[in-house]
Amino acid sequence: MAAAAPTPSVPAVATTSSPIAGTETSIDAGTGNDTLVLAAGGGITAINLGVTAGADQTTGDSVAVSNFEYVNASALSTGITITGSSGTNFLTGGSGADTIDGAGGADRHRRGRRQRFG
Ligand SMILES: [Ca+2]
Numbered sequence: 001m002a003a004a005a006p007t008p009s010v011p012a013v014a015t016t017s018s019p020i021a022g023t024e025t026s027i028d029a030g031t032g033n034d035t036l037v038l039a040a041g042g043g044i045t046a047i048n049l050g051v052t053a054g055a056d057q058t059t060g061d062s063v064a065v066s067n068f069e070y071v072n073a074s075a076l077s078t079g080i081t082i083t084g085s086s087g088t089n090f091l092t093g094g095s096g097a098d099t100i101d102g103a104g105g106a107d108r109h110r111r112g113r114r115q116r117f118g
Helices: none
Strands: 013-015 026-028 035-038 046-048 064-066 070-072 081-083 090-092 099-101 108-110 114-116
Parallel strands (some): 026 064, 070 090, 099 114
């Protein structure tokens, strides 16, 4: 399933199933395994997939992002912190100095210069 290319003005987030226009104030992935794809940083400094279901998973942005299981931040050149949940997470960092913590579960990690597996 290929993600549609985000438009240049899009900042923060898109899902693999439906690109986000950049004007949303909340994005709820709902049930299933969903990938949060960052087309640009949008001010996000940290992503925590382990927050309570329905809670905001991103820090530093103005969008309430919830119920994602996977993160693909490969488009970013700035370092961010990505924390997984107790379930299975696929976490992909960018070219910056990322800190990635799987936080348990059968995770897969890619890229990111600084990674802590667990
Ligand atoms: Ca947020």
